[in-house]
Amino acid sequence: MTPRVGVITFPGSLDDKDAARAVRLAGGESVSLWHADADLHSVDAVVLPGGFSYGDYLRCGAIAKFAPVMGKLVDAANGGLPVLGICNGFQVLTESHLLPGALTRNDHLHFICRDQKLRIENNSSMWTSNYEIGQEILIPLKNGEGGYVADEKTLDELEGEGRVIARYLEINPNGSRREIAGITNARGNVVGIMPHPEHAVEKLTGPTTDGLRFFTSLLTSLVNNGKVSA
Template identity: 85%
Template sequence: MRIGVVTFPGSLDDQDAARAVRIAGGEAVTLWHGDADLHGVDAVVLPGGFSYGDYLRCGAIARFAPVMGPLVDAANGGLPVLGICNGFQVLCESHLLPGALVRNDHLHFICRDQKLRIESTSTAWTSSYEVGQEIVVPLKNGEGGYVADEATLDLLEAEGRVVARYLDLNPNGSRRDIAGISNARGNVVGLMPHPEHAVEALTGPTTDGLGFFTSILKGLVEAS
């Protein structure tokens, strides 16, 4: 299965995401921000980094990149999309996910290994996990606080669209300890921590992040 990884100016983790796809058993396909073509991929990862320097707001310029036009249309049609860190911000700016990511409440960049609890396994990217499973993956952000109005937060909770929550400590002030969410269909997921940095024992604190990538590959195979 072919998983596209978008590279924006300022992307830092596109190669890490592509490596995670390959370790999981998929074919990683490079998608360039200026190319309005998804090249027939079966799913897309929007990686972490600082797209377009994070000027204006994080992800605000990337939303208008040529590649995002067909990506938004495809995502609305069911294409699986995972946004990690800056990719999560891009998904919110593109209105594929509700809410926004704002400056950490302590006003400092944070980099740490973070414990999470998987809250939903009904998305295209989390089916390899168990509900309530605790995992550890790296976290690194300066604008990682997830915010939304109370009605939106209540809707996410009621529809089971909170994908992951922070455990032990809330590192950035995210409302209700939310680390990741999905759209109603479950094909689009945004996650602030970095599962692509926890896919092999040599370099990650764990291999707990690999499940995001094996989940999508398994789902695509089953659907083919």
């Protein structure tokens, strides 16, 4: 059975189609979920895409966390459902307290859009298992509020438990503490990343295909966990 991966569209989401395409290129079936949906349509995993949910009013991701579908998602994520939040999706995950810390205004105040080099530092999460630790990847980054912050104790915990999944290389594009580009929860099923793996899944449209492994990792993890058959 092909794994069914939901992609939630909020009013103002931009990268939902790209995320769904990345799921399909990796071999999964993409399922469109709407912010007002009352349930998750029995999907095997969920991607929260990039964009500007609810116009980014109040704070990025702050209003999205109260969307009807999010109550179900938080419960399911706490129960082990794999969830990947990309860019705005990462902001939604921190606002929903599924991941620690917060994303704040870039320290230089400019919106940034560039191909960004990263180093993968964790390959035990459900979304990074097909990478090698230390592997360098190049994927697009585009954000205005991508500076990762958390208190020192939380940062120490994240590093001590190996929960930083990727770090910025060469430059720190937004003032993120300790060059953190992405993190996972302790269980490894919820991952947030500020750069965009879904924009680097095909030679024609991305700088590389380095992002595809986030999505193939998920499919591998689902098969290994017995959630779906190979």
